[in-house]
Amino acid sequence: MVTGAKPRAAVLTALPEEYEAVRSHLVRLEKRPHRLGTVVEVGESPGCPWPVAIAEFGEGGRTAAALTERIVTWLEPEVLFFTGIAGGLKEDLALGDVVVAAKVHAYGGGKQAPDGLLARPESWPAAHALEQAARSALRQGESHWVGRVPVGPPAPDGAAKPPRVHFKPLASGDVLLNSSDCALRDQLHRTYNDAVAIEMESAGFAHAAHLAGCPSLAVRGISDRADGSKYDTDGRGYRERAAAHAAAAVMAVIAELARFRTTTEHSPAAATASSRTPSDVQVADALEDFTDMAGLEFRRNVLAMLRDRLALTHPLGIPEQTMARDHLMLIARGLRQSREPSAAHRALYGVMADLRPNDRALVRLHDVLGL
Template sequence: MADAERMAAVLTALPEEYEAVRSHLVRPETRAHRLGTLVEVGELPGCPWPVAIAECGEGGRTAAALTERIASWLEPEALFFVGIAGGLKDELALGDVVVAAKVHAYGGGKATSDGFLARPESMRPAHALEQAARSALRRGTSRWTDRVITGPPAPTAVPKVHFRPLASGDVLLNSAECALREQLHHTYNDAVAIEMESAGFAHAAHLADCPHLAIRGISDRADGTKYDTDRQGYQERAAAHAAAAVMAVITEFARHRPAATRSAPAAPASARTPSSDVRVADALEAFTGMAGLEFRRQVLAMVEDRLALEHPLGIPEQTVARDHLVLIARALRQSREPSSARRALYEVMADLRPNEQALVRLREVLGL
């Protein structure tokens, strides 16, 4: 895959949303976290980065938990939540796309004898991501709609893109007259759409110090007609529009993203140099049998055993040996005791391949 060290990650809640995103990826491969979370990582034509996708299910708490896990596991350059939403304003047509200029977490407040007193919490996306979205989805110059993979019902007009706030909370709104709708009207009047996951997602991404953006397609009007529009296929249509939009944004963002942008804790110069991982991977690749996934699994298991680790390192497997070896080298470098990890790696290879010349090179690059 292109640029194995850098990627974007897209989270969805529903199967329809996941499939809409997945349909844009080429040669997706499944990766498993040690706690069971599964993602698919595939190539996006025209984009220098691979894209990881995950389906987390409905609700803000689940979205927050999976966002934090994927941020710490895959360390993506940017996180996106993509899917459908209910429209709150008449100017939004079914199938239009909303790029969240803000995400309002509307559930916070205080219940008193005078009524419910809202305590608004709102989160904005990273400026660079919002700028990439404005560039990629700009009317008159963008061809992002060419990416839309057709499905029912046939669109009657080109979908519009709205850079407006979203309201997000763990309530499915499907009524034109209810207390929640009144609360949104009076306290979050700038919100043009409502959904359930982006508040948890945005909060977790912020804590992970990862650029994030929510993009939603309008599938209903949150006014009691949701099930009618769902039967007409507007969920699939809205999900297809949002998926096409996020792919255009990822491609635009990747083209302009500087090489070193994420902050990291201070570390020795040798540890901060990404080429050190590449040199270790080169040295490991020279050993007989390293091209086989089973052999790499054996090496990793023996290293973990020698380090007396209670839990696996959680390194995502790669069918391409070089990509896998780079991830192994990075995980050992970032472990609690890098010197012990380097020594363990060398000792394991010395046990498995004691007579190979590659041992000399490995010892050199590990600084032993």
């Protein structure tokens, strides 16, 4: 992995054993601190071309929401995952099974009325492309992905069999459920009866990812029954086993996504599309996303750097305009009409990368120029 490579996927966790389960799949790890203190590691999984970022946030939906938003705006991954353990709510789930959240229910909302709590459900479906990749990678009968579970201590009784994968809803809220007879369990049965497992972070994660427009998927391993037996099952090793199964599933899905997208990116259609010269309007729109482009002096600096990068001995021949939009249209036209438009576009991208290397606008410019 190239130092400083941009992660294409980010995997978020709440607990140390969840983090370590994901980390065990990665090599050549590189720590990256955010200016506000959040720390991630970026590494690569053998056989998968995508750099992957991993983070551990601690428990709770509010923390998950706040730091999910930070990861999206900071690292700008293409896809997001939250993985870890969960309590099973249905008898047909075995300890160690994996739940891929077809949707995430936030069960905490409601109105307390004289006749009881009136639920006000809020739910977020899984991103279609991620769910489809998960169905492809984790299809029943194709248990090769279980081989991604790292070798470790002997599995607890009954957990040595390959885990089954369930594409079902999760219930999520800031309560650790460990009782078979309580108001919350009754509420889940009445109002969120399709939920097969319960945990604490995925609602905040899914909400933040949805608001940020980033495709997301929650994947959980069943570590207990949420019925009072949690400490017994934890003591028998199911907590670590469930975290390992969920992490293995996530890494298999990321590998599947990388295969899908690599094939698409190198298809004849993609090659044809990338060879097309973008329109002047598209290039001007992309440049306008750089807020400093509103200033004439900044645009002059861009043109000077562009000339140097192209090793020209003569002016670019692009007339100045005080109106930013008019000037950007002239710049786009001048580059398109140059002797080698593709070289001019690569030079433009290089100049903007030097000036604003962390700007989200740089990603759009890269895509518009077909680089």
